[in-house]
Each structure stands twice: as structure tokens, then as C-alpha cells.
Amino acid sequence: MSAEKILSDWKKNSYKPVYWLEGEEAYFIDVLVDYAEKKLLSPAEAEFNLTIFYGKDADWAEVVNACKRYPMFADKQVVILKEAQQMKDLEKLLGYIEQPLASTIFVVSHKEKKVDGRGKLATALKKTKAEVLTTKKLYDNQLPDWAGQMIKNHGLTITPKALAMLVDHIGNDLSRIENEIEKLMLNMGARKSIAEEDVENFIGVSKEFNAFELQAAVAQKDLAKSIRIIQYFESNPKAGPIQLILPSIYNFFSKLYVLLSLPDKNETAAAAALGVSPFFVKDYYAAARKYDFAAVEKVLLLLHEYNLRSLGVHNGSANDAGLMKELVVKIMA
Numbered sequence: 530m531s532a533e534k535i536l537s538d539w540k541k542n543s544y545k546p547v548y549w550l551e552g553e554e555a556y557f558i559d560v561l562v563d564y565a566e567k568k569l570l571s572p573a574e575a576e577f578n579l580t581i582f583y584g585k586d587a588d589w590a591e592v593v594n595a596c597k598r599y600p601m602f603a604d605k606q607v608v609i610l611k612e613a614q615q616m617k618d619l620e621k622l623l624g625y626i627e628q629p630l631a632s633t634i635f636v637v638s639h640k641e642k643k644v645d646g647r648g649k650l651a652t653a654l655k656k657t658k659a660e661v662l663t664t665k666k667l668y669d670n671q672l673p674d675w676a677g678q679m680i681k682n683h684g685l686t687i688t689p690k691a692l693a694m695l696v697d698h699i700g701n702d703l704s705r706i707e708n709e710i711e712k713l714m715l716n717m718g719a720r721k722s723i724a725e726e727d728v729e730n731f732i733g734v735s736k737e738f739n740a741f742e743l744q745a746a747v748a749q750k751d752l753a754k755s756i757r758i759i760q761y762f763e764s765n766p767k768a769g770p771i772q773l774i775l776p777s778i779y780n781f782f783s784k785l786y787v788l789l790s791l792p793d794k795n796e797t798a799a800a801a802a803l804g805v806s807p808f809f810v811k812d813y814y815a816a817a818r819k820y821d822f823a824a825v826e827k828v829l830l831l832l833h834e835y836n837l838r839s840l841g842v843h844n845g846s847a848n849d850a851g852l853m854k855e856l857v858v859k860i861m862a
Contacts, residue, residue: 530662532557536564544569544605545660546629551639552664556703558638561662562609565636569607578606584616593625596633605632613639620650627653667703669773670780672696674804676706680723681806683714687723689809693741694728697773738762740769740777747778747857748785748816755857763850771839771849779832781816786825788813828860 535548548565550558570579580595592610600606613619622637629635643663644651654661667675673696680687687695699705709732713723716731738758746754762769784803788794791802799814800807820828835856839849847855 530660532561532662532664535561535660535662539564539569544634545658546631546633546635547626547654547657547659548634548636549639549644549654549659549661550637550664551643551662553641553666554664554703555640556707557662557664558640559704562611562636562638565607565609565634569634570603570605574600574603575607577601578603580606580608582608582610584610584612584614584619587616589616589618589621592622596625596635597630598633599630600632605634607634607636609636609638611638613637614641619644620648623650623653626650626659627657629658666701668776669701670776672701672706673777673780675703676710677806679707679710683710685714685721685723686806688725689812690741690745691723691725691728693744693777694725694739695732697739697741698728698732738768740774743769743774744778744781745812747860748781748812748819750819750861752857752861755861756854759850759853759857762853766849771853774853775832775836775839779829779836781813782820782825782828782832785813785816785820786822786829788817789822789825831856831859 538544548561550561552558566579566581578600582592582595587610592608596608598606610616625635644654653659673692676696677687677692680692695706695709699709713727713731717723717727738761743755743758743762746758758769762774784805787802788799791799796807796810800810803810803813805813835852837843838847838852
């Protein structure tokens with residue numbers, strides 16, 4: 530079950546009695562808890578039927594008693610337990626979770642980790658009617674697609690470079706990415722297309738060389754530009770850490786491999802197969818004129834090798850910039 534599916538069910542007035550939201554990525558948990566708090570009940574219903582507890586201060590018996598109450602002037606009540614990972618005697622919720630009240634929607638926010646899978650509580654969550662959402666941090670190479678989809682959901686478009694600037698600047702912080710996208714929307718007025726200048730002006734990101742620029746230079750086999758960008762990163766380490774650059778290039782060439790495998794290479798089919806906007810497909814077509822199957826396989830193997838070396842495996846004494854220079858030279862050889 531995904532956060533999107535739970536939200537979709539709620540909007541259709543389809544509910545389970547217990548929702549256990551756990552894991553490393555707080556963003557998806559926060560989205561659901563915020564919706565449960567503000568949207569599952571009308572303001573008039575919430576006045577009598579919304580109860581919120583915080584794990585650090587909550588007593589398990591009070592939580593259970595609240596869940597066992599019947600709604601007033603409504604057909605359902607909502608009980609939310611925030612920061613459940615900080616609650617003492619969390620396991621004592623077991624009895625209620627095994628036999629929840631149908632008229633109560635009990636939402637538990639258990640951030641940062643999963644409940645112990647060996648315990649009775651985890652077993653009960655699996656066996657009962659509870660809905661369990663376990664969240665994981667997105668990989669860095671998933672962030673551009675995630676942010677791009679959010680932008681699309683807001684009815685906007687964004688240039689590839691602007692998207693790369695946005696994600697590179699913020700990093701793996703989904704809440705902050707969402708906030709910055711909303712800031713862009715407020716500042717752009719009626720315009721619907723986000724350009725590099727918008728990211729630079731409204732978010733404060735420099736248009737100097739970034740990971741996207743290097744990915745584009747490698748895709749076009751522009752060795753001179755690639756070396757210039759790496760030299761810039763060498764002088765400005767925060768602008769292009771190797772742990773961000775390698776996944777970005779790997780993600781691009783993985784999708785290029787898929788494109789080369791397609792029997793139907795029209796833009797619509799290619800965009801669907803690659804999981805990108807049709808706007809971005811032209812970059813992959815351009816790279817396909819520079820790299821054939823064998824060349825792409827070679828690149829993917831080199832990226833795997835240099836990822837290991839960046840982690841210290843068979844690396845010797847090469848620094849990040851040295852590794853990147855070696856890598857791009859071998860890619861374009």
C-alpha cells in the first residue's frame with residue numbers, strides 16, 4: 530500500500546479502522562497525518578470527534594479509551610497518535626489493534642524506523658484489518674523524477690536543467706522540495722513553465738556547473754567540457770559530490786539502454802517506457818546518436834566500478850576529482 534493509494538481511498542470515503550504509518554521517510558507520513566487531521570472530518574465534526582496524542586506525553590490507556598469512544602453527531606471519529614516511536618508501552622496498544630472499533634479511524638505516526646518485526650505488535654498489524662505503510666528514503670537518482678512529477682501535478686513544466694538545479698541544491702529532503710516548488714508557483718504568477726532563471730532568482734541557486742551539466746556533457750561525449758566541470762567541482766566540492774554525480778549519470782545511461790532496446794522509438798512510447806516527460810526524451814535521442822548498445826554497457830560497467838572506488842574499494846589514493854576525470858576519459862575512449 531502506498532501513501533497515494535491511502536489518500537485515494539480516503540477521498541472516496543473508504544476507511545480502515547487502523548492506519549500504521551512507519552519508516553524512514555517522514556514526508557509521506559506527514560502528508561497522510563495532515564490530511565487525516567484536516568480533511569477526514571468536517572470542521573463541525575472535528576470539534577467533537579478529533580483527538581490528537583503525542584507519543585512522548587501519551588498514556589496508552591488514554592489512547593485506547595479515546596479509540597473506544599463512539600462518535601458524537603457523526604458516523605466516525607478520528608484519533609491520531611503522533612511521534613508514536615517516542616511512546617512508552619507502545620506494545621499495550623496491541624489489544625485495541627486486534628479488536629478495533631469500526632467507527633474509529635486510528636492513525637499512528639511511527640517515524641524514523643519500523644516497529645520490531647519480531648514483536649507481538651508487528652504480528653498483530655499483519656493479521657488484523659490494519660493498513661500498514663512502511664516508507665523508505667528515495668534514492669538520490671529517484672529525486673528528479675519525483676520532483677518532476679510533483680511539478681506536473683501542479684500543472685507546471687520545468688526545463689531539465691532547472692529541475693537538476695532544484696534537486697541538486699536541496700538534496701534528499703522531500704518536504705523542502707515541495708516547499709520550494711510552492712514558492713516558485715507563488716512567484717511565477719500566471720506563467721506555467723519553470724526555467725533556470727526562476728530557480729536562480731526565487732530559490733537562490735547558482736547556474737554555475739552542476740551534476741546535470743556534467744551528465745549532459747558526458748551524454749554528448751564532450752570531453753573538454755566534462756573536464757572543465759570536474760575541475761570546477763574540485764574547487765567547489767559541495768557543488769558536485771561524487772556520491773550525487775555517479776547515480777545521476779547511471780540513471781541517465783540506464784534509461785538510454787532502455788531506449789535503445791525499444792522496438793517502437795516514437796516519443797510517446799519512449800517517454801512512457803523511460804518514465805519521463807516527453808519534453809525530456811530529446812536528450813536521450815541525442816545521446817543515442819553518440820552511444821550504441823555496446824558503448825552504453827561499457828558505461829554502466831565503468832560507473833559500477835567507479836562507484837566502488839569512490840567508496841574506497843581498490844581505490845589507491847585517488848581523490849574524487851581524479852576518479853571522475855579517469856571515468857569520463859574511459860567513457861569517451
